[in-house]
Amino acid sequence: MINSELYPVIFKRKSIRKFVKEPLEESIIKKLKGHISKLEPLFEHIKTEVAILGENEIGGIFSIKAPHYIAIYSEEKEGHLLNAGYLLQQLDLFLSKEGVGALWLGMGKPQENLDARNGLKYVITLAFGKADEEVHRNSISEYKRKELDEISSVEGAEKLIEAVRLAPSSTNNQPWYLEGTESEMIIYCKRLSFFKNIFFPLMKKFLPIDMGIALCHLKIAANNFGKEIKFKKEDKPSNKNYEYIITAHIK
Known part of the structure; x- marks a missing residue:
């Protein structure tokens, strides 16, 4: 089970873009490694590996310089990007809880000899x-997010969906939409516009990662309120605006 101690962090986490150039204390790195060993996957059948890399092992355009990086590698199976987002967001929140800054690097790239690991492909x-800079937000008002009724039509589950609403996403796209009931939430992802499909092809990769991040927040919120939640891919229809992703069964 994902540690519900991460729940309060959802309401103050922020993306950090300025880092002190010195490395972290070894005690923090050791604690991080312990947390990595306990990560809960969304899909247990997909093999993954999480690696801590040094300051000179990640580059690429628009990359942010930091003393440390966490790279996730995965089998390329259906749902692997969703799974990667779900896993790595657990670490994003853990680092924030420990007072350590973190930032998702969509455009970051490992050195050529690090783009695969034990037969698994680099993801993000x-x-x-x-x-x-300040590692946490001072108030929830500092979040620039859609309103609840813009991302969900589910009634009676506002406390759970608020955690989804505050999830980070690439270019703050916030692609999620939830329908159904508080015990069976049907989760969709907004389809890319024609313009973004043409000019931002990497968004096709980022959207499922974003959705994995949102599912992680939903799981943590459910755990916090003593609810059991199971995600299941079902035969649900998509439409021209939204693609069906997964169903959350909550009790």
Whole structure:
């Protein structure tokens, strides 16, 4: 079970873009490694590996310089990007809980000899280190997010969906939409516009990762309120605006 101690962090976490150049204390790295060993996957059948990389092992355009990076590698199976987002967000929140800054690096790239690991392909990276700015938000009002009724029509589950609403996403796209009931939430992802399909092809990769992040927040919120939640891919229809992703069964 994902640690419900991460729940309060959802309401103050922020993306850090300025890092102190010195490495973190070894005690924090050791604690991080312990947390990595306990990560809960969304899909247990998909093999993954999480690696801590050094400051010179990640580059690429628009990359942020940090003393440390976490890269996730995965089998390329259906749902692997969803799974990667779900796993790595657990670490994003853990680092924030420990007072360590972190940032999702969509455009980051490992060195050529690090783009695969034990037969698994590189997916995406978190930069992390001591923040050279405020590591947490002071108020929920600092979030720039859609209103609840813009992302969900589910009634009676506002406390759970609020955690989804505050999830980070690429370019703050917030692609999620939830329908159904408080015991059976049907989760959709907004389809890319024609313009983004043409000019931002990487968004096709980022959207399922974003959705995995949102599912992680939903899981943590459910755990916090003593609810059991299971995600299941079912035969649900998509439409021209939204693609069906998964169903959350909650009790």
